[in-house]
Amino acid sequence: MPKDDVKTENFRFVGTRPNRPDGLDKVTGRAKFGADASAPGMLHGAIVRSPHAHARIISIDTSKAEALKGVKAVVTRADFATDVTGENWNVLENVMASDTALYDGHAVAAIAANSALVARDAIKLVEITYEVLPHVTDVDAAMADGAPVIRAGTADKSVPAGLHPNVVRYHDSGHGDVEAGFAEADLVIKDHFRTEATHQGYIEPHACLGMLGGDGKGELWCTTQGHWNVQKICSALLGLETSQLRVTASEIGGGFGGKTTVFIEPVALALSRKANRPVKLVMTRSEVFRASGPTSSTSMDVKIGMKKDGTITAAEGVFRLQGGAFPGAPMEMTAMCAFAPYALKNVHQVGYDVMANRPKQAAYRAPGSPMAAFAVESVIDELCGQLGLDPIDVRLKNASKEGTKASYGPRFGRIGLVETLEAAKAHPHYSAPLKPGQGRGISCGFWFNFGGETSVSLALSMDGSVQLMVGTPDIGGSRASLALMAAEELGIPYENIRTTIADTASLGYNEVSHGSRVTYASGLATIEAARDTIKKLCARAAAKWGIDADAVSWEDGCAVPSGPNAGDFDPLPIAKIAASMGRTGGPIVGHYEATPEGAGVSFATHIVDAEVDPETGKTGIVRYTVVQDAGKAVHPAYVEGQFQGGAAQGIGWALNEEYIYGADGRLQNDVFLDYRIPVASDLPMIDTVIVEVPNPGHPYGVRGVGETSICPPLAAVANAVSAAAGVRLHELPMSPPRILEALEKQRDG
Amino acid sequence: MVEVNLWSGLRALADGHETVEVDGSTVGEVLTGLAAAYPGLKDAIDAGVSMAVDGRIIASGLTEPIKPDSEVYLLQQLKGG
Numbered sequence: 001m002p003k004d005d006v007k008t009e010n011f012r013f014v015g016t017r018p019n020r021p022d023g024l025d026k027v028t029g030r031a032k033f034g035a036d037a038s039a040p041g042m043l044h045g046a047i048v049r050s051p052h053a054h055a056r057i058i059s060i061d062t063s064k065a066e067a068l069k070g071v072k073a074v075v076t077r078a079d080f081a082t083d084v085t086g087e088n089w090n091v092l093e094n095v096m097a098s099d100t101a102l103y104d105g106h107a108v109a110a111i112a113a114n115s116a117l118v119a120r121d122a123i124k125l126v127e128i129t130y131e132v133l134p135h136v137t138d139v140d141a142a143m144a145d146g147a148p149v150i151r152a153g154t155a156d157k158s159v160p161a162g163l164h165p166n167v168v169r170y171h172d173s174g175h176g177d178v179e180a181g182f183a184e185a186d187l188v189i190k191d192h193f194r195t196e197a198t199h200q201g202y203i204e205p206h207a208c209l210g211m212l213g214g215d216g217k218g219e220l221w222c223t224t225q226g227h228w229n230v231q232k233i234c235s236a237l238l239g240l241e242t243s244q245l246r247v248t249a250s251e252i253g254g255g256f257g258g259k260t261t262v263f264i265e266p267v268a269l270a271l272s273r274k275a276n277r278p279v280k281l282v283m284t285r286s287e288v289f290r291a292s293g294p295t296s297s298t299s300m301d302v303k304i305g306m307k308k309d310g311t312i313t314a315a316e317g318v319f320r321l322q323g324g325a326f327p328g329a330p331m332e333m334t335a336m337c338a339f340a341p342y343a344l345k346n347v348h349q350v351g352y353d354v355m356a357n358r359p360k361q362a363a364y365r366a367p368g369s370p371m372a373a374f375a376v377e378s379v380i381d382e383l384c385g386q387l388g389l390d391p392i393d394v395r396l397k398n399a400s401k402e403g404t405k406a407s408y409g410p411r412f413g414r415i416g417l418v419e420t421l422e423a424a425k426a427h428p429h430y431s432a433p434l435k436p437g438q439g440r441g442i443s444c445g446f447w448f449n450f451g452g453e454t455s456v457s458l459a460l461s462m463d464g465s466v467q468l469m470v471g472t473p474d475i476g477g478s479r480a481s482l483a484l485m486a487a488e489e490l491g492i493p494y495e496n497i498r499t500t501i502a503d504t505a506s507l508g509y510n511e512v513s514h515g516s517r518v519t520y521a522s523g524l525a526t527i528e529a530a531r532d533t534i535k536k537l538c539a540r541a542a543a544k545w546g547i548d549a550d551a552v553s554w555e556d557g558c559a560v561p562s563g564p565n566a567g568d569f570d571p572l573p574i575a576k577i578a579a580s581m582g583r584t585g586g587p588i589v590g591h592y593e594a595t596p597e598g599a600g601v602s603f604a605t606h607i608v609d610a611e612v613d614p615e616t617g618k619t620g621i622v623r624y625t626v627v628q629d630a631g632k633a634v635h636p637a638y639v640e641g642q643f644q645g646g647a648a649q650g651i652g653w654a655l656n657e658e659y660i661y662g663a664d665g666r667l668q669n670d671v672f673l674d675y676r677i678p679v680a681s682d683l684p685m686i687d688t689v690i691v692e693v694p695n696p697g698h699p700y701g702v703r704g705v706g707e708t709s710i711c712p713p714l715a716a717v718a719n720a721v722s723a724a725a726g727v728r729l730h731e732l733p734m735s736p737p738r739i740l741e742a743l744e745k746q747r748d749g
Numbered sequence: 750m751v752e753v754n755l756w757s758g759l760r761a762l763a764d765g766h767e768t769v770e771v772d773g774s775t776v777g778e779v780l781t782g783l784a785a786a787y788p789g790l791k792d793a794i795d796a797g798v799s800m801a802v803d804g805r806i807i808a809s810g811l812t813e814p815i816k817p818d819s820e821v822y823l824l825q826q827l828k829g830g
Contacts, residue, residue: 336824
């Protein structure tokens with residue numbers, strides 16, 4: 001899209017902050033989430049899960065469970081399709097184990113019964129004989145010689161010879177000569193970093209209600225970020241024709257990437273098919289932690305060379321990501337994002353995808369990028385400190401701009417990193433005095449963003465109000481932002497538009513709500529669908545006036561003659577055209593289907609002040625500012641919310657959140673009491689600055705904003721903690737025991 | 750002919766070349782040309798790749814146009830959360 005075609009000013013609705021359309025439903029309890037559905041004759045499901053980290057399944061005896069009064073169906077892997085291949089096979093293997101339980105919590109069988117209580121009693125009666133196998137849960141240990149092999153032969157052709165079979169994919173990219181670059185540097189720092197797996201921590205557990213008949217026709221209600229994807233995967237796993245399964249997305253209580261795949265939905269459908277009754281399945285919190293998709297844990301080495309003036313001469317990174325007992329850890333994203341904020345002549349990044357006896361990782365906001373930023377931005381901070389340089393000036397000196405050859409290869413288009421750094425430097429936070437015991441940290445972050453298949457329909461009602469139907473579940477305020485864009489094009493009030501998340505039978509395929517794509521891609525499709533509608537409205541006016549359709553324009557919600565030569569007619573409002581549409585050609589519906597490919601990449605700069613209690617090791621976040629390029633903030637309050645949400649989750653990742661596995665390979669902290677996410681009292685009010693450098697790939701310049709905000713916080717907090725405590729932490733989370741240990745080591749010399 | 754830059758991990762599958770030249774005026778044609786000229790790349794392409802064309806990242810669209818003088822980079826498939 002040429003830059004001139006991007007509208008950047010004179011907006012009437014875009015950029016305003018109207019009330020959220022789902023607000024009343026959510027505060028009154030009217031909103032229906034995954035677990036809120038019910039159906040006549042409904043059964044309740046429960047899943048039998050492995051208590052072992054790695055064990056061969058010798059036998060499964062369900063006879064005692066089946067004999068329990070109220071039990072209506074039992075399923076095992078034998079009840080799923082057998083001709084499943086590729087990534088669908090991995091998903092099926094994760095949904096229901098075949099011959100080996102691969103992690104603590106891996107599903108082995110499932111039961112449907114008249115009540116949830118009976119179902120839970122029945123799963124205790126399933127007798128499974130296991131042969132316990134050696135296990136490994138740590139990423140470095142899983143790559144080491146002698147580590148238990150999770151599944152031999154999984155590695156693809158990219159993996160160099162000689163690596164452990166648990167290394168299943170490999171990435172290597174970069175340009176220039178890093179050794180020559182390091183030789184030019186006045187100071188070179190190399191450090192090793194580790195991050196533990198974290199969970200997205202969505203408050204709503206996975207929940208669904210499935211109905212599948214013996215005729216292969218089914219209905220599924222579930223909490224998901226992408227119901228077309230659920231339809232596609234469930235159909236494959238159950239051997240159904242895709243269109244015979246209709247999937248409806250519930251209201252969603254948080255996803256953050258963790259609801260981009262399936263865990264229990266195929267199981268509910270399999271139980272329903274066997275029982276010939278609707279089956280509801282709801283995960284407990286423990287099941288969510290043990291058997292949904294946390295992030296990868298990482299082990300990383302980063303080396304950066306810098307001149308005394310702050311010029312980065314070379315950068316090198318090795319990123320090892322453990323993604324559970326399946327391929328797919330996003331190590332290529334980690335590698336490609338790591339050095340993207342900087343214009344580097346010499347850069348080299350390597351990634352390893354490593355399997356271990358843990359649950360199959362799933363996406364979590366900018367998957368892979370926050371860990372990379374933690375390592376890279378920590379080393380840059382250390383270099384700035386040792387060379388006595390201002391951390392923002394150094395980042396400005398090396399910042400990627402339009403035309404910069406990115407660390408991952410191509411040249412950047414129009415980007416806004418410099419603008420975020422300049423705004424951060426000018427922000428009062430950056431120059432505010434610190435109290436004793438406090439430290440300030442800075443970090444940049446980068447994320448790609450995404451487009452994806454998108455289908456939107458916009459239907460006029462008889463009174464001129466508008467039904468906007470989209471296929472991307474609203475995970476961050478998209479119903480409001482899409483209605484604002486429709487209002488902008490149509491020239492009618494925001495309140496006259498109702499945005500609905502349509503089911504899979506009502507629109508063409510829609511890619512999952514991920515990759516910060518919804519406001520970008522569904523927004524672009526909404527604008528085009530509105531323009532399609534306007535063409536039809538103008539044609540109706542032209543017919544009424546007896547002039548060419550080309551002689552009619554659309555202004556402020558009305559058809560008007562496009563000039564004095566077109567004739568002298570009063571403006572024809574949308575409501576008048578709508579009232580007679582049945583008699584003037586039929587219903588008026590605009591639509592647009594495409595795979596938009598212009599999602600602009602996004603950068604952010606965060607400033608954080610922290611204080612560390614040297615007695616307890618507890619870190620307090622005392623001030624936090626997010627500066628991020630949004631391209632164009634359609635609904636600024638939601639954009640600010642995205643910025644704050646990413647920062648809050650990043651603070652949790654940095655300070656407290658972690659998966660803790662025992663020596664037996666079992667997860668030890670599978671409830672929120674033991675897995676500590678930040679609560680309101682842990683956080684200051686997070687300040688936000690919206691930078692708007694338009695994305696040329698969107699009619700209004702929109703860039704995705706949902707993910708980039710979690711890229712800088714891990715490093716920004718680490719840099720603040722380092723400044724406050726006087727000791728550098730190389731491992732996340734920086735929990736009180738870990739900080740105390742670092743302080744003690746420093747005291748002991 | 751379009752010059753395609755390969756990420757380092759792919760070079761071993763393309764006779765060690767950092768860049769390769771293939772015919773094609775769209776993303777799909779270039780990918781087809783790559784797999785035909787270097788069969789070792791086929792598995793990686795089939796597994797899913799993205800392409801950066803003049804700095805614009807094409808996540809999946811095969812019909813996106815490519816000019817002979819376009820800067821083209823093959824990238825691993827992008828995913829998000």
